[in-house]
Amino acid sequence: MRKALRMLGQTALLWGVYWVSNRFVTAAGLPVPGNVVGVLLLFTLLCLGVIRLEHVQEAADFLLRHLVFFFIPIAVGLMNWGQVFQDHGLVLLAAIVVSSLLPFWAVGFITQWLHRKDGECEL
Amino acid sequence: MSPLTLAAIAATLAAYVLFRRLYLRYGHPLLNIVVLSAAAIIALLLACGVSYQEYAPAREIMTFLLGPATVGLAVPLYRHRHLLRRYAVAIVTSVAAGAACAMLSAGLIARLGGLPREVVMSIVPKGVSIPFAIEIARLYDGIPPLAAAFVVATGTLGSLIGASFLTRVGITNPVARGLALGTVSHAQGTATALLEGERQGSMAGLAMILAGVLTALFAPFAVMIL
Incomplete structure (x- = not known):
């Protein structure tokens, strides 16, 4: 019971940070999603010690453990675009696959090469 | 709440629980939770003659x-903040290179493949989270909902093949893996990286943010080239 209440409170706090960030983005007219500002805001508050890890970490860890869940209903939305994918299927598939594999490799290679002396255990 | 919405939520949850269990038990990358669950739900909706518009209220609730969950990414990022300073140069250069590479290769292939201009402009911002992509597509005469669909397709593909591809090309450094997954396939990649480990997840979240901002900054140049 106490754990459930704590989760609820922590989720509310995360939601509050998200809400403030959204309001800020709208008011400032920034072309940036509210959740991006939210991550930066919460990170800053954690660094400043205004919010401590134990105020949010149980809820954050739970939500992040199940983060993939939220993308199921969003991915279902692809069903609306069947026609476009049917009409231009091959080109779109090529574009999406190549433009994923190339940067996957580029990002991974650059980082790993710059830190080629890092051992796994030092991280 | 309508019975349809309730049933849709129950079905989505059931699919998630089932495929998550399968994934955790066998750990095979093709047992992708999002892909399999979404495919099952689409099949179910089509079989029952339910449109996506009728499914939308359930999506809103879920x-x-x-x-708030995305905001929670600050928690693993804070826990691994020592990596930020150590990897600062690598983070900025690799994510910038990756974001530019993703936009240009997608746009070029779409253009050379003879797709209409507005479709090309919708695919350019496919590597960033939906709000960014919609804004970029709107600014450069793309079709915002189509841009959102490409974002989802990219995220789904990345979560399906990203981790195994990185392993195949010899990327073993967890920071490098996380950055790659977040840069290319944004939040879905981040979710996948989190399944792999917290270091991967925190770096993916950071890369997703950075890639989103950089893509918005690079967009005018990409439009000029394409």
Whole structure:
């Protein structure tokens, strides 16, 4: 019971940070999603010690453990675009696959090469 | 809440629980939770003659906590903040290179493949989270909902093949893996990286943010080239 209440409170706090960030983005007219500002805001508050890890970490860890869940209903939305994918299927598939594999490799290679002396255990 | 919405939520949850269990038991990358669950739900909706518009209220309820969950990415990022300073140069250069590479290769292939201009402009911002992509598509005469669909397709593909591809090309450094997954396939890649480990997840979240901002900054140049 106490754990459930704590989760609820922590989720509310995360939601509050998200809400403030959204309001800020709208008011400032920034072309940036509210959740991006939210991550930066919460990170800053954690660094400043205004919010401590134990105020949010149980809820954050739970939500992040199940983060993939939220993308199921969003991915279902692809069903609306069947026609476009049917009409231009091959080109779109090529574009999406190549433009994923190339940067996957580029990002991974650059980082790993710059830190080629890092051992796994030092991280 | 309508019975349809209730049933849709129950079905989505059931699919998630089932495929998550399968994934955790066998750990095979093709047992992708999002792909399999979404495919099952689409098949179910088509079989029952339910449109996506009728499914939308259920989606709204289920994604209500996505915003706060994304904000929660600050927690693993804070826990691994020592990596930020150590990897600062690598983070900025690799994510910038990756974001530019993703936009240009997608746009070029779409253009050379003879797709209409507005479709090309919708595919350019496919590597960033939906709000960014919609804004970029709107600014450069793309079709915002189509841009959102490409974002989802990219995220789904990345979560399906990203981790195994990185392993195949010899990327073993967890920071490098996380950055790659977040840069290319944004939040879905981040979710996948989190399944792999917290270091991967925190770096993916950071890369997703950075890639989103950089893509918005690079967009005018990409439009000029394409």
